Amino acid sequence: MNMVLNEEQRLLKDTIQDFLSTNAPVTAFRKLRDTQDNQGYSTELWRHLCELGIAAIVMPEEHGGLGFGYLGLGAVLEECGKNLTASPLLASVVLGASALELAGNETQQSLLDEVASGSLTLALAIDEHSHFDPLQTRTSLTENDSGFTLNGHKVFVLDGHTADRLIVVTRSRGEAGSRDGLSLVMLDSQTPGVKIDRHQLMDGRNVASIQFEQVSLPADALLGELHNGFAVIHTLIDRAAICVAAEMLGSAQEVFDRTLEYLKEREQFGVKIGSFQALQHRCAQMLCQLEHCRSAVVGALAALDKGSRGVSVQASTAKALANDCLQHISNEAVQMHGGMGVTDELDIGLFLKRSRVCNQIFGDSIYHRDRFATLMGY
Amino acid sequence: MSSLDQFRQETREWLSKNCPESQRQPVKKNEIIWGGRRRKFPSVDAQLWFERMRDKGWIAPDWPKEYGGGNLSVDECKILEQEMRSLGCRPPLYDQGLWMFGPALLKYGSEDQKKEHLTKITQGEIRWCQGYSEPGAGSDLAGLKTKAEDCGDHFLVNGSKIWTTYADQADWIFCLVRTNTEVAKQQGISFLLIDMESEGVTTSPIELISGESEFCQTFFDNVKVPKENLVYEVDKGWEVAKEVLKHERKLISKLDHMTEKEDRSVMELAKEVIGLDSNGKLRNSSLRDQLTRHLMAEQADQLSGLRIFQQMRAGQPDPKLPLTMKYANTSEQQRKDELFLAILGNQGLTWQDEAFPKSYRTLVQNWAYNKSLTIAGGTSEIQLNIIAKRALGLPE
Numbered sequence A: 001m002n003m004v005l006n007e008e009q010r011l012l013k014d015t016i017q018d019f020l021s022t023n024a025p026v027t028a029f030r031k032l033r034d035t036q037d038n039q040g041y042s043t044e045l046w047r048h049l050c051e052l053g054i055a056a057i058v059m060p061e062e063h064g065g066l067g068f069g070y071l072g073l074g075a076v077l078e079e080c081g082k083n084l085t086a087s088p089l090l091a092s093v094v095l096g097a098s099a100l101e102l103a104g105n106e107t108q109q110s111l112l113d114e115v116a117s118g119s120l121t122l123a124l125a126i127d128e129h130s131h132f133d134p135l136q137t138r139t140s141l142t143e144n145d146s147g148f149t150l151n152g153h154k155v156f157v158l159d160g161h162t163a164d165r166l167i168v169v170t171r172s173r174g175e176a177g178s179r180d181g182l183s184l185v186m187l188d189s190q191t192p193g194v195k196i197d198r199h200q201l202m203d204g205r206n207v208a209s210i211q212f213e214q215v216s217l218p219a220d221a222l223l224g225e226l227h228n229g230f231a232v233i234h235t236l237i238d239r240a241a242i243c244v245a246a247e248m249l250g251s252a253q254e255v256f257d258r259t260l261e262y263l264k265e266r267e268q269f270g271v272k273i274g275s276f277q278a279l280q281h282r283c284a285q286m287l288c289q290l291e292h293c294r295s296a297v298v299g300a301l302a303a304l305d306k307g308s309r310g311v312s313v314q315a316s317t318a319k320a321l322a323n324d325c326l327q328h329i330s331n332e333a334v335q336m337h338g339g340m341g342v343t344d345e346l347d348i349g350l351f352l353k354r355s356r357v358c359n360q361i362f363g364d365s366i367y368h369r370d371r372f373a374t375l376m377g378y
Numbered sequence B: 001m002s003s004l005d006q007f008r009q010e011t012r013e014w015l016s017k018n019c020p021e022s023q024r025q026p027v028k029k030n031e032i033i034w035g036g037r038r039r040k041f042p043s044v045d046a047q048l049w050f051e052r053m054r055d056k057g058w059i060a061p062d063w064p065k066e067y068g069g070g071n072l073s074v075d076e077c078k079i080l081e082q083e084m085r086s087l088g089c090r091p092p093l094y095d096q097g098l099w100m101f102g103p104a105l106l107k108y109g110s111e112d113q114k115k116e117h118l119t120k121i122t123q124g125e126i127r128w129c130q131g132y133s134e135p136g137a138g139s140d141l142a143g144l145k146t147k148a149e150d151c152g153d154h155f156l157v158n159g160s161k162i163w164t165t166y167a168d169q170a171d172w173i174f175c176l177v178r179t180n181t182e183v184a185k186q187q188g189i190s191f192l193l194i195d196m197e198s199e200g201v202t203t204s205p206i207e208l209i210s211g212e213s214e215f216c217q218t219f220f221d222n223v224k225v226p227k228e229n230l231v232y233e234v235d236k237g238w239e240v241a242k243e244v245l246k247h248e249r250k251l252i253s254k255l256d257h258m259t260e261k262e263d264r265s266v267m268e269l270a271k272e273v274i275g276l277d278s279n280g281k282l283r284n285s286s287l288r289d290q291l292t293r294h295l296m297a298e299q300a301d302q303l304s305g306l307r308i309f310q311q312m313r314a315g316q317p318d319p320k321l322p323l324t325m326k327y328a329n330t331s332e333q334q335r336k337d338e339l340f341l342a343i344l345g346n347q348g349l350t351w352q353d354e355a356f357p358k359s360y361r362t363l364v365q366n367w368a369y370n371k372s373l374t375i376a377g378g379t380s381e382i383q384l385n386i387i388a389k390r391a392l393g394l395p396e
């Protein structure tokens, strides 16, 4: 299992780093937020990023995949996390395209080319409650003569109001809580009976809640096998948890670096505040936590590339550690910036708020510790 | 097959043929193979295992052949380590000379010194101890006062060292001494090698909270040390001292040589003592969560170790990561020890009373012993100081 970037992956990372720091730095995100941009991300930026190939990084080669692997995608996501770059990378590629790749038939998979080029965007509607827990899915899918009827309510759908198509996790039979009876469907977001509301969360990104009322779907809306969607969802959780963790790692590194810079520059009592041991030790502990988190994330990305059997356990470790790490470091960053830390003028608060939203994407630490323990059999 | 794959296969075959079954069980304290003049093998198998590894050069696999090493490359050493671990082979020799002093002597010693001392280490003939700390110089090691006076053909050493692990068992001591009081404290220190049988050297053991008495206070009373026992240059010993510390911290952060290994994992123990409910979950949900936190951290620790190795091999070492390892791993080990105690409850409060299972008592004694992990080799606070300054560049 290799955790060190190879020559091409490093080149990719450098390219994206340059590109994002010029075209999509934190100030660009701030502007989207302040103007309450309807789209929530820059279409032009997404087009450029797709031209650079980032939407195709982990796609199968026949759909334009580049073969940089998850280690490469992780490096890109880390850069996005550093710059707080708003883009459909997570929703459309990591979640949407993965679902297509894992469950889709040939016709459905042919859409991957459009996703890779950026001409089509996807969103995955999975959450229904206050917390991530797909087994509790109640949104119902019933079979009828012409296909299916879909009823229910989804929340916290990333990019839900901008995506061209929605992939929805539904219950086609059984009780909430059961693994059996989960099914995935894909539909056009304009389908009659679909009502999408965008919400403003504290991180200024895109989420929507979606109501499905007697939505009629053709039989070929089904993605994968009826009732047997759990295996796909399980793999989706692994990929999503690891990729979100990679983005969070980038944010944690950035907010930590900015804090260190401040400690080396700000003076009180006639000395740099970074000379106070009380602050030094906390910074040193943050570095330990950050390196821990990095090992878990990079190890999990490498495990995805290798197709390791233990990848689910590693995925949960990566997400739990990333949640805890970014939460802790963003809190400390605010504290160590003093009064400046609680102003909107500084970017520190943006990282703080993003951290809490990321916590909830595909499972907070409590969810992932529970998942880890269950997978380990205790 | 690549030559490394071939090496792996040959190594595995050799080890399975040559490592006696009894030397593949977790090692108990009284089964450890220590070298030295008073060397006594705990068993016939232990002696066989030691001698085969010695003759193969694998006591110190990465040292040059001329000193009895194995001349293996970085990759080969890693493979040997992995194969030994997967078969459960015990280390064939325990010695601070092998672990800490030898690697530094390789870098700083004269050819004569290397020939003399490294060879005796790899042959298990001489056992070493470390004379750094003094009653007045612990974390502030450079404040040490044990004095070495230049008397022409020898140094005259006076003073005392403390916390000298196994000084009463060791044959030689590598020692930091003050040779200059006129300069900044780090610049007046020299690195001396002293035979413990020299006239004027005495030791007195100190008892630990774990009931063991591993370390001593060591006294030097007009001890004559030949000039040829100076490593590197006069007043330049601090440099050598730091090299030793680097290896010491790496060693402590690996942890596995320190205490008797537990015979079952913390997860198995939790299942056994706490039990599972009808959903297959540990009955105590708070312990379940604590256990998970620990297992996740342990997974990350192992990945960090692997990452350091892979970076080194790829020629892209990250200077920060290794600096975090001692602090991170020793803190985690202590959290694990506390978890063991929490799991055992009132069954985990003694190592003396033989009415309790031996395996529990070992865990409790390890808990007490491991309190020293965050002290020995530079305390956790000192590690954090080092990380803050060297890894993060925070100001003085």
Ligand SMILES: Cc1cc2nc3c(=O)[nH]c(=O)nc-3n(C[C@H](O)[C@H](O)[C@H](O)COP(=O)(O)OP(=O)(O)OC[C@H]3O[C@@H](n4cnc5c(N)ncnc54)[C@H](O)[C@@H]3O)c2cc1C
Pocket: B129, B130, B131, B132, B133, B134, B137, B138, B139, B140, B161, B162, B163, B164, B165, B166, B215, B372, B373, B375, B376, B377, B378, B379, B380, B381, B382, B385
């Ligand atoms: C099991 C064990 C084996 C050992 N073996 C050996 C050996 O073989 N040879 C040898 O030479 N030594 C050995 N030592 C000694 C060890 O290196 C010292 O104990 C250690 O360096 C700490 O020194 P001290 O005990 O004097 O504590 P002190 O330095 O007095 O520290 C007391 C407390 O003050 C804190 N402190 C001190 N300075 C600072 C600072 N600048 N900033 C913040 N906090 C600070 C420390 O972290 C600690 O918490 C061993 C120790 C142990 C526990």
